[in-house]
Amino acid sequence: MPENSPPSPSGPTFASRLARAWLGRGLQARLLWPLSLLFGLLAAARRAMYALHLRRSIRLPVPVVVVGNIFVGGTGKTPLTIWLVQALRRAGYTPGVVSRGYGSRGAVQTPRAVIIGGDPALYGDEPLLIAEQAHCPVMVGRRRVDAARALLQVHPGIDVIISDDGLQHYALARDIEIVLSDSRGVGNGWLLPAGPLREPVGRRRDFTVVNLSGGAPGADAGPNEIGMTIAGDDAWQLRDPGCRRPLRDFAADTDPGAPQLHTRIAAAAGIGNPVRFFDTLRQAGLRFSELPLPDHYRFSENPFAGLDADTILITAKDAVKCRTIESIRNDQRIWVVPVTAHLDGPLAEQIVEKLRERPTA
Numbered sequence: 589m590p591e592n593s594p595p596s597p598s599g600p601t602f603a604s605r606l607a608r609a610w611l612g613r614g615l616q617a618r619l620l621w622p623l624s625l626l627f628g629l630l631a632a633a634r635r636a637m638y639a640l641h642l643r644r645s646i647r648l649p650v651p652v653v654v655v656g657n658i659f660v661g662g663t664g665k666t667p668l669t670i671w672l673v674q675a676l677r678r679a680g681y682t683p684g685v686v687s688r689g690y691g692s693r694g695a696v697q698t699p700r701a702v703i704i705g706g707d708p709a710l711y712g713d714e715p716l717l718i719a720e721q722a723h724c725p726v727m728v729g730r731r732r733v734d735a736a737r738a739l740l741q742v743h744p745g746i747d748v749i750i751s752d753d754g755l756q757h758y759a760l761a762r763d764i765e766i767v768l769s770d771s772r773g774v775g776n777g778w779l780l781p782a783g784p785l786r787e788p789v790g791r792r793r794d795f796t797v798v799n800l801s802g803g804a805p806g807a808d809a810g811p812n813e814i815g816m817t818i819a820g821d822d823a824w825q826l827r828d829p830g831c832r833r834p835l836r837d838f839a840a841d842t843d844p845g846a847p848q849l850h851t852r853i854a855a856a857a858g859i860g861n862p863v864r865f866f867d868t869l870r871q872a873g874l875r876f877s878e879l880p881l882p883d884h885y886r887f888s889e890n891p892f893a894g895l896d897a898d899t900i901l902i903t904a905k906d907a908v909k910c911r912t913i914e915s916i917r918n919d920q921r922i923w924v925v926p927v928t929a930h931l932d933g934p935l936a937e938q939i940v941e942k943l944r945e946r947p948t949a
Contacts, residue, residue: 606781607661607784610775610776610778610782610783610784611772611775611776612776613776613778617776617778617782617783618782620781620782621778621782623781623782624778624779624780624781624782624783625779627779627780627781628779628788631756631779631786631787634758635758638758638759643758643759644759645758645759645760645761646733646759646760646761647761648736648737648740648749648760648761649740650740650746650747650748650749651747651748651749651763651764651943651946652736652748652749652750652751652760652761652762652763652764653672653748653749653750653751653762653763653764653765653766653939653943654750654751654754654755654760654762654764654765654766655668655669655672655750655751655752655753655754655766655768656751656753656754656755656756656765656766656767656768657753657755657767657768657769657786658755658767658769658774658785658786658787658788658789658791659769659770659772659774659775659784659785659786660780660784660785660786661784661860661861661883662859662860662861662864662883663768663769663770663799663860663861664768664770664799664801664816664818664864664929665714665752665753665768666714666717666718666752666905667818667927667928667929668766668768668797668799668816668929668931669685669718669722669750669752670717670718670721670722670928670929671928671929671930671931672750672766672936672939673685673718673722673724673750674722675935675936675939676748676750676936676939676940677724678936679936679940681747681748681940681943682745682746682747682748683724683746683747683748683749683750684724684725684726684727684739684740684743684746684748684749684750685715685718685719685722685724685725685726685727685749685750685751685752686726686727686728686729686732686735686736686739686749686750686751686752686754687712687714687715687718687726687727687728687732687735687751687752687753687754688712688728688729688730688732688753688754688757689711689712689715689728689729689730690712690714690753690884691708691712691713691714691884692708692709692710692711692712692728693709693710696711696728696729696730697729697730698729698734699727699728699729699734699735699737699738699739700727700728700729701725701726701727701738701739701742702715702716702718702719702725702726702727702728703719704716704719704720705720707912708908708909708912709912711726711728712728712884713884713905713906713908713909714752714905715728715752716908717904717905717908718752720908721904721926725739725742725743725746727739727742731759732751732754732757732759732760733759733760736749736751736760748943755767755786755787756786756787763942763943763946764794764795764939764942764943765792765793765794765795766793766794766795766796766797767791767793767795767796767797768796768797768798768799768816769796769797769798769799770798770799770800770801770802770861770864771798771799771800771801771802772784772861774789777789794942795814795935795938795939796812796813796814797813797814797815797816797931797935798810798813798814798815798816799816799817799818799864800815800816800817801816801817801818801819801864801867801868802861802863802864802867802868809932814931814932814933814935815931815932815933816929816930816931816932817929817930818864818868818927818928818929818930819868819871819927819928819930820835820868820869820872820925820926820927820928821834821835821928822834822835822925822926823835823838823901823923823924823925823926824923824924824926825920825922825923825924826902826907826910826911826916826917826919826922826923826924827917827918827919827920827922833923835869835872835874835925836872836873838853838872838874838899838901838923839872839873839874851898852877852896852897852898852899853874853875853876853877853897853898853899853900853901854876854877854878854879854895854897854899854900854901855869855874855876855877855878855879855900855901855902856879856880856881856891856892856900856901856902856903856906857879857880857881857902857903857906858881858882858883858884858885858887858903858905858906859883859903859905859906860883862878862880862881863880865903865925865927866878866880868925868927869901869925874901876901877897879891879895881906885906885909886909887906887909887910887913887916890913890915890916892916892919892921892922893915897921898921899921899923900919900921900922900923901923901924901925902922902923902924902925903924903925903927904924904925904926904927907924910922
């Protein structure tokens with residue numbers, strides 16, 4: 589079937605138009621440029637207050653690794669965090685994760701432990717996905733310091749904490765910073781709101797990881813950068829998680845020379861960069877219509893009810909919310925495509941080496 593891009597349930601948003609403007613230095617970006625200067629001054633003043641000890645960064649008794657980005661929106665932090673948890677566990681560590689819980693119902697003022705199989709409205713979709721796929725303790729809270737302390741209190745055996753998307757939260761002292769970017773690079777190179785950057789391009793970091801998924805064919809990481817790709821190999825049915833199929837089988841469904849099981853396939857993604865999920869499916873040989881949804885889409889309206897498709901492929905991040913809605917959970921057309929991060933080079937070994945250099949508390 590020909591590929592097309594139906595509008596999301598909310599239609600084009602101001603945020604999506606702004607994201608497109610951030611990739612260039614057109615009129616809209618130039619009009620906002622003076623505000624980006626003000627944003628930069630405020631951000632620099634905040635960093636200086638911590639550097640001059642006018643504000644206190646709290647150091648925990650265990651090392652802290654921060655995974656974040658300076659480019660707003662999705663760059664692949666959740667798959668990278670899951671990969672890091674698993675890599676540290678293989679190296680003999682007992683990791684735990686803290687997160688702000690973005691996407692939860694209201695701000696999580698008091699730290700809250702994520703319960704596997706729980707309600708994503710209580711924790712946010714990404715923390716719940718991390719807990720379920722990485723099989724590690726996860727604590728969410730508006731203040732990451734409080735969340736980290738609560739995590740250590742409940743799980744005293746944890747010997748390293750990963751802060752998910754906490755690069756700009758300087759109140760939590762960190763031992764290692766990992767900055768993640770993707771094929772969009774730094775956009776137009778300007779700070780918010782004229783550009784997509786939370787901090788200047790040259791801000792310090794220990795490691796730079798570049799998500800090459802969805803980029804130009806043959807794209808590679810630059811000097812001092814570590815390449816990452818995200819891929820999915822199979823899918824499981826939302827209504828019956830025990831029912832699984834290799835992703836290549838769905839590609840055969842759209843092959844004119846193969847038996848036709850599900851000829852009309854749609855792919856939906858409520859993530860920061862839906863194009864990356866669609867590219868992952870294309871690389872597996874699938875042909876489908878696209879349904880991009882807003883990031884952290886709550887599914888208060890069922891976007892699949894009137895969708896003309898025999899099979900609907902969704903992300904694991906969306907699945908943790910869809911499974912709580914009966915009308916969606918029982919839709920036999922819906923299949924979930926989990927993805928896994930693959931990194932080039934010895935990043936895990938380099939992180940372990942830095943962790944071992946940390947003085948004991």
